[in-house]
Amino acid sequence: MRMIESVGEWLDARLQLSSSIRATMEHPVPRETASWFYVFGSAAFVVFMLQIVTGILLALIYVPSAGEAWNSLQTLNHDVALGWFIRGLHGWGSNFMVAIVLIHMVQVFLFGAYKYPRELTWVVGVLLLLVTLGMAFTGQVLRFDQDAYWGLGIGASIASRVPLIGPSIVNLMLGGPIIAGATLSRFFALHVFVIPGLLIAFVAVHLLMVLKLGINEWPMPGRVVRKATYIKDYHELTKNDGVPFVPGAVYKDLFFAAFILLSIAACATLFGPFGPSGPPDPTIIQTAPRPDFFFLWLYAVLSLLPPSMETPALLIGPMVVILALLLLPFVFGEGEKSWRRRPIAVLTILLVAVALGTFTRLAGNAPWSPVMDAWSGIPIPSNLLRNRSALERQGALVFQLKQCHNCHSLGDQGGKRGPALDAVAVRLTRDQLVRQVIQGGGNMPAYGKNLSPAETTALVAFLDTLHPVGQSPARDASRAIALGTGPIIEPLTDH
Amino acid sequence: MTSMIGFTRRQLLMRLGIFCNGLVAVFLAVPIARYLLSPVARARRSGYDSWVPLGDVELFPSGETRLATYRNPVVGPGDGDTAKIACWVRNVDGKSFQVFAINCAHLGCPVRWFPQSSLFMCPCHGGAYYQDGSRASGPPERGLFEYEYRIESGKLLIKASEMPTPGHASNIVREIRSCV
Numbered sequence: 001m002r003m004i005e006s007v008g009e010w011l012d013a014r015l016q017l018s019s020s021i022r023a024t025m026e027h028p029v030p031r032e033t034a035s036w037f038y039v040f041g042s043a044a045f046v047v048f049m050l051q052i053v054t055g056i057l058l059a060l061i062y063v064p065s066a067g068e069a070w071n072s073l074q075t076l077n078h079d080v081a082l083g084w085f086i087r088g089l090h091g092w093g094s095n096f097m098v099a100i101v102l103i104h105m106v107q108v109f110l111f112g113a114y115k116y117p118r119e120l121t122w123v124v125g126v127l128l129l130l131v132t133l134g135m136a137f138t139g140q141v142l143r144f145d146q147d148a149y150w151g152l153g154i155g156a157s158i159a160s161r162v163p164l165i166g167p168s169i170v171n172l173m174l175g176g177p178i179i180a181g182a183t184l185s186r187f188f189a190l191h192v193f194v195i196p197g198l199l200i201a202f203v204a205v206h207l208l209m210v211l212k213l214g215i216n217e218w219p220m221p222g223r224v225v226r227k228a229t230y231i232k233d234y235h236e237l238t239k240n241d242g243v244p245f246v247p248g249a250v251y252k253d254l255f256f257a258a259f260i261l262l263s264i265a266a267c268a269t270l271f272g273p274f275g276p277s278g279p280p281d282p283t284i285i286q287t288a289p290r291p292d293f294f295f296l297w298l299y300a301v302l303s304l305l306p307p308s309m310e311t312p313a314l315l316i317g318p319m320v321v322i323l324a325l326l327l328l329p330f331v332f333g334e335g336e337k338s339w340r341r342r343p344i345a346v347l348t349i350l351l352v353a354v355a356l357g358t359f360t361r362l363a364g365n366a367p368w369s370p371v372m373d374a375w376s377g378i379p380i381p382s383n384l385l386r387n388r389s390a391l392e393r394q395g396a397l398v399f400q401l402k403q404c405h406n407c408h409s410l411g412d413q414g415g416k417r418g419p420a421l422d423a424v425a426v427r428l429t430r431d432q433l434v435r436q437v438i439q440g441g442g443n444m445p446a447y448g449k450n451l452s453p454a455e456t457t458a459l460v461a462f463l464d465t466l467h468p469v470g471q472s473p474a475r476d477a478s479r480a481i482a483l484g485t486g487p488i489i490e491p492l493t494d495h
Numbered sequence: 496m497t498s499m500i501g502f503t504r505r506q507l508l509m510r511l512g513i514f515c516n517g518l519v520a521v522f523l524a525v526p527i528a529r530y531l532l533s534p535v536a537r538a539r540r541s542g543y544d545s546w547v548p549l550g551d552v553e554l555f556p557s558g559e560t561r562l563a564t565y566r567n568p569v570v571g572p573g574d575g576d577t578a579k580i581a582c583w584v585r586n587v588d589g590k591s592f593q594v595f596a597i598n599c600a601h602l603g604c605p606v607r608w609f610p611q612s613s614l615f616m617c618p619c620h621g622g623a624y625y626q627d628g629s630r631a632s633g634p635p636e637r638g639l640f641e642y643e644y645r646i647e648s649g650k651l652l653i654k655a656s657e658m659p660t661p662g663h664a665s666n667i668v669r670e671i672r673s674c675v
Contacts, residue, residue: 065575154603157601157602157660168535171534174658177569178577179577181572181577183577280575281577281579282576286607287605289604289619303620307636308636310636369618370621372618403609403611443632450613
């Protein structure tokens with residue numbers, strides 16, 4: 001024991017660190033901040049540490065070459081002892097890190113912690129969010145599978161829309177004319193050297209400011225931030241009603257960090273690593289690329305935006321959001337901190353959460369994508385074929401063969417790109433059906449060149465049977481007269 | 496000792512030292528920038544777009560659209576399968592051809608040809624194109640990208656090397672006017 005003490009003293013005589021470490025550990029924090037709400041920042045840090053460790057472990061096996069990366073992931077998954085587990089930890093750690101950083105940000109926003117004098121802490125926090133998302137995207141690329149390949153294509157297509165310099169940005173991003181070896185190498189450099197370097201630097205500055213400026217006190221309604229008095233008030237608060245950070249507040253951070261690490265390990269064990277999906281061979285085109293969870297909302301937005309708005313929204317939207325986040329503490333640097341007195345802040349969070357949640361959920365079943373194999377794989381419900389004439393059944397065949405089912409559902413089966421056709425006969429008359437099929441319109445391709453008159457007649461005859469029991473199909477009242485087959489109705493005379 | 500210009504000899508030497516480092520920094524920055532920008536500079540090099548054979552013309556029967564693959568003319572040592580590129584070849588009438596890039600004009604996903612309905616459909620965001628490559632529906636703002644082609648001693652060749660993207664159809668790719 002005395003030996004350890006003397007070694008410690010010998011080291012400290014040279015390092016001169018113990019006094020500053022002790023001061024950091026014992027610095028007083030407001031009593032209420034020793035709260036379960038204040039654990040997310042440290043948890044994000046702990047997950048980042050996990051990512052560094054697991055990342056280095058993966059780098060022992062992973063080959064950052066377009067020709068070999070996918071095979072090396074298979075080796076990790078199947079040949080290396082517990083390689084799948086390390087990949088699982090790294091992949092789930094990534095998801096947890098993004099989630100925790102977002103929760104931390106929401107908590108800081110709702111607790112008004114970005115206000116004076118912590119504006120710069122918030123700004124660095126925004127940068128940390130961006131580099132965290134950068135790590136998530138570049139990491140998805142390193143899992144060099146089909147999704148990664150086509151995801152890069154999407155990234156390049158977005159980047160190419162920047163006016164004037166777009167094509168050059170694409171070439172720089174890809175490291176050449178196509179997605180290939182150079183592309184993976186530079187994303188490897190970004191994911192392993194550049195962005196982690198930035199992350200470590202930003203984390204250091206972020207932490208330093210938290211220590212120097214003190215942890216945000218628990219917001220009380222009515223306790224208003226004023227630049228003239230805040231620092232004095234804060235010091236009085238910590239002096240009169242503070243607890244030392246260690247052990248007053250730190251034990252909750254420790255418990256939460258352990259809980260999060262255990263959750264990541266549980267997810268890695270139960271659900272395993274992510275992918276890789278098919279090999280990155282661009283001639284295998286039977287693929288439906290999907291982004292990772294935290295970019296699903298973007299996938300939905302890109303599908304749902306009207307074409308004319310897409311480029312401006314893609315290029316200006318992110319800049320507006322980032323600018324708003326960066327300017328937030330400078331515009332609202334004073335005033336109420338408590339979320340109880342900031343209804344607009346609460347509504348903003350709810351709005352963003354509901355919007356992102358809705359888009360993510362939509363992207364889960366992607367109703368805008370045609371179901372590519374519905375025409376051959378999903379039969380027409382048999383009740384729609386019972387008691388049908390030969391012509392109508394022929395129409396049902398046309399419906400399948402011409403891949404109408406890929407975009408239109410029957411009995412909730414098939415594509416959702418176009419409207420469901422279970423009751424289409426109630427909405428459209430025969431003539432309108434013919435027109436819609438031949439000319440298209442309303443986001444439907446025109447099939448005029450691709451259907452013979454006989455096929456069109458059969459198809460429309462089938463579509464005309466699609467109406468709920470007890471509801472008659474739409475009729476054009478003038479049709480019978482025009483054909484001279486219906487009852488002749490006296491024209492209204494003008495008086 | 497403070498001289499008339501307002502700083503001491505040591506301050507002057509320090510400033511000279513900073514200046515020297517600045518010079519060296521600029522001297523090093525130029526080659527580093529050139530190195531980083533090489534993908535952009537390389538694209539400007541003549542002969543970058545090459546004629547690539549897709550195979551015998553007989554592989555593409557009249558009136559049909561078939562998938563063709565080629566190895567990109569610009570390849571690196573570690574490219575592996577990513578150097579393989581697919582494209583759709585449409586033999587219009589036995590004499591003229593259309594060669595479409597595999598990439599959707601919306602965000603570059605691989606479009607699939609459906610001969611039964613004569614449509615190209617994109618699995619990502621639901622873009623659709625007619626058989627001549629013009630836009631049929633969905634988010635794309637234009638038709639499919641089309642390669643220049645020529646026929647030489649019974650082989651179909653296209654001018655290729657760069658992935659087409661919406662902002663940059665590239666000089667090799669003609670734009671198809673939508674029929675709408």
